[in-house]
Amino acid sequence: MSESETPIVETDFDHHDPAFVADPHPVLAEIREEHPLIHSGHYGGFWLLSRYEDVTEAAIDWRRFTSSVVGTTVIPPSQPRDYPQLPIELDPPKHTLYRSIVNPIFAKSRVEALRPDLHELAASLLEPIVERGSGDFVAEFATPMSLGTLGMFMGLPVEDQPKWGDWVRRMFEGSINDPEEQKRAGQEFQDYLDGLVAERKQERRDDFISLLLDTEVEGHRLTDLEIRGFGVVMLMAGHETTAGAMSMTAQFLAEEPEIRSRVFAEPESIPSAVNEFLRLFPSIQVFCRNAAEDLELHGAKIKMGEVVALAYAAANRDPREFPEPDACVLERKPNRHVTFGYGHHLCLGANVARLEMAVMLAELAERMPNFELDPDQDPVWRARGDVRGLLALPLLLER
């Protein structure tokens, strides 16, 4: 092999760098326009694809870009595990089998049935902010809205919500700055889910865990480990993503009064606006595959087993797919963004997330149509740049 000829574009790219987390798009645009494939030495080394065409092709081509190397769909790799996260760390045909277990739960009609309850939840969360004339939109709205929805959707005990939120946050943050803390949180979360599984075994309810307990795959009942795994994935994949999308959208609306009043004045524009906000502010900016064989791509040689990151956030602003990619075009059509991924792993919760966003916009329009960033308290970003979102968003209401 003539390694010397391989045009590897080695960079210092680090998506968890706080400067990148705060302002990722100029960096991603430069990478995408100058080098379709880069390599970074951080976190044990990884490749990064950023163009729409490359990202979508790789996302769907499991024979070359597999999801089934346990722990390597995120950077840095998650804690050592000897079992896959379901269904996210499987390739077809096994992926199809496991995903089909939970498909019925995510049918549009079942998700849509949550709408009135979500309106009620959103209204009750906004009330104290409106009364006070100020508030932290993350702590008081985005976080409890996202956890509350998941609780209702999965039929989990409402009163335990703050605990799940805390575990998920400590697991995500710990993995980049405190592995011991990550382990502890992971253990507490597992014990909690195992406890719920044990309870449901005694007595079924109309909920997610009971459904899994009564499911068979390839002729066997799901194991306790598999059931716990599904539960972990649902909360890990569903919480900080949706809270992040809501917080980033609210921040944008606080800074863009014209766009805000246009959306709020035309309720029928909300579905299309939600889609555009999701395109502009994808909470999963980077998600990974693993080279299933030695690959040659854009002139570089990728070795089997190396991590290939897909920059969904960069693909979403690729001018080859989206005219005026950095502009917010509320009625953009077509708008085939990859905020929820692409292909067989496309986010199972996409309809849930869209519904939460739509409900948020409708309730904001009705209850607090005018708000701005608090000039005395800056928004605070989370530590991670792959699951991007705000940790605090202090807002002031204009009266």
Place this chain on the structure above:
Amino acid sequence: MPNPRVVVDEDVCMGTASCVALAPSTFRVGDGYVALVVDPAGDPLADVLEAEEACPTEAITVETDG
């Protein structure tokens, strides 16, 4: 042979585009995040059946009676 009947269940389809990758002349993902059947005979039947099999949301039904 008559064209197969290809139906997409809009309640469960999420527009993952897995079918588009396997049978690009048969399926397209429309703006409502659901797959549309543009031409039930757009691709060889084997490809359309493979798309039915591979659909991650089990939204596709292909009927070949004839």
